[in-house]
Amino acid sequence: MKTKRILGFLALTLIFGASFAMGISAAKDHIVDDGYQVGDVATDFSLKNVDGKMVSLADFKNAKGFVVVFTCNTCPYAQAYEDRMMALDAKYKSKGVPVVAINPSSKTGDAYEDMKTRAKEKGFTYPYLYDEGQKVYPTFGATRTPHVFLLQKTAKGNVVRYIGAIDDNYQDASKVDDKFVEAAVDAMLAGKEIAMKTTKAIGCGIK
Amino acid sequence: MNRLLILFLMVSLVIGCGDGKKGKDVPDDQVVAVESVINEKVAFPIYDFEGLEPLLHKDDGQTYIINFWATWCTPCLEELPYFERVRAEQKNNGVKVILVSLDMPHMWKSRLEPYVKNKGIQSEVVILDDPKQNDWIPKVNEEWGGGIPATLIYNKYKRGFFEQGFTYEELNSTVQTFIK
Numbered sequence: 001m002k003t004k005r006i007l008g009f010l011a012l013t014l015i016f017g018a019s020f021a022m023g024i025s026a027a028k029d030h031i032v033d034d035g036y037q038v039g040d041v042a043t044d045f046s047l048k049n050v051d052g053k054m055v056s057l058a059d060f061k062n063a064k065g066f067v068v069v070f071t072c073n074t075c076p077y078a079q080a081y082e083d084r085m086m087a088l089d090a091k092y093k094s095k096g097v098p099v100v101a102i103n104p105s106s107k108t109g110d111a112y113e114d115m116k117t118r119a120k121e122k123g124f125t126y127p128y129l130y131d132e133g134q135k136v137y138p139t140f141g142a143t144r145t146p147h148v149f150l151l152q153k154t155a156k157g158n159v160v161r162y163i164g165a166i167d168d169n170y171q172d173a174s175k176v177d178d179k180f181v182e183a184a185v186d187a188m189l190a191g192k193e194i195a196m197k198t199t200k201a202i203g204c205g206i207k
Numbered sequence: 208m209n210r211l212l213i214l215f216l217m218v219s220l221v222i223g224c225g226d227g228k229k230g231k232d233v234p235d236d237q238v239v240a241v242e243s244v245i246n247e248k249v250a251f252p253i254y255d256f257e258g259l260e261p262l263l264h265k266d267d268g269q270t271y272i273i274n275f276w277a278t279w280c281t282p283c284l285e286e287l288p289y290f291e292r293v294r295a296e297q298k299n300n301g302v303k304v305i306l307v308s309l310d311m312p313h314m315w316k317s318r319l320e321p322y323v324k325n326k327g328i329q330s331e332v333v334i335l336d337d338p339k340q341n342d343w344i345p346k347v348n349e350e351w352g353g354g355i356p357a358t359l360i361y362n363k364y365k366r367g368f369f370e371q372g373f374t375y376e377e378l379n380s381t382v383q384t385f386i387k
């Protein structure tokens with residue numbers, strides 16, 4: 001009787017252990033990006049801006065959050081959104097949520113000097129930071145340009161609130177139905193639940 | 208001399224036609240028709256996602272390699288020769304390659320067509336023109352964030368999605384796991 005019980009217990013332990021291990025491996029297979037998920041706290045960085053100065057999120061004393069956009073010079077999708085990024089910055093900087101652009105690309109045409117030229121040409125109103133050595137974008141889990149991470153400054157740090165696209169029509173700003181980032185920032189500032197926390201868009205794979 | 212004359216005649220014909228079109232007043236309700244005629248001149252089929260979707264779910268015993276790319280995407284262009292090579296090597300094993308171009312409309316004539324022609328690309332090329340990306344990207348694959356290059360490989364028995372660039376060896380060995 002006793003041995004039976006012990007055997008049963010062992011069998012149960014084995015089954016439980018095996019399914020637990022399987023669960024873990026299945027979960028591992030499921031994770032594509034090791035980067036941030038909504039709800040994670042983003043680690044601050046210190047990156048060189050096109051004006052030569054180092055920029056960290058901590059420098060923005062009065063910010064309530066940040067629209068961090070991984071973008072670059074050469075990607076046509078990123079280019080298609082430059083004016084809309086400036087519009088976002090114009091709308092939300094005064095409300096405490098500035099745009100912070102980071103270039104993670106090592107492609108030809110995306111070097112620091114090229115960034116300076118592009119920023120000048122377009123008259124970027126936001127910092128355009130160089131992810132030298134490509135250290136920051138993997139931490140975030142950015143996979144493409146443009147790729148937005150909306151952060152909210154809280155007591156425990158800068159919490160990721162939204163990950164994805166700027167809006168739902170790269171081709172034509174006048175045909176946009178859903179302004180994803182604006183909706184997310186508005187909800188965040190109003191202390192409401194963000195309806196769409198992640199969205200997807202075609203972009204240039206980061207290399 | 209004769210050749211020159213023919214060339215001159217052809218050029219004046221073309222110019223003449225162009226003038227004719229411009230000169231005429233096109234009624235508003237015909238504008239759409241004219242636009243679709245312009246689109247028809249692009250050498251490849253142009254789909255929205257609904258039009259493309261059947262190509263992602265064929266059930267005819269072949270293995271399909273569906274590569275999402277664009278002429279402006281450097282890593283995409285780097286791996287294109289590998290898709291061409293695998294297509295040539297594996298066509299007797301029922302492997303078909305479809306290159307889905309995500310080039311923007313203004314690039315179709317100016318970049319996409321010349322690129323495909325100059326490189327002598329043999330794989331089937333189609334254009335996906337559907338700006339509502341947040342709707343259709345998850346329908347290609349739930350895990351896809353939207354970066355390209357990205358490749359879907361599938362047949363009756365197996366599906367795989369790869370948001371990455373391939374080397375020839377990687378692509379070939381991946382395809383092998385589908386045809387065995």
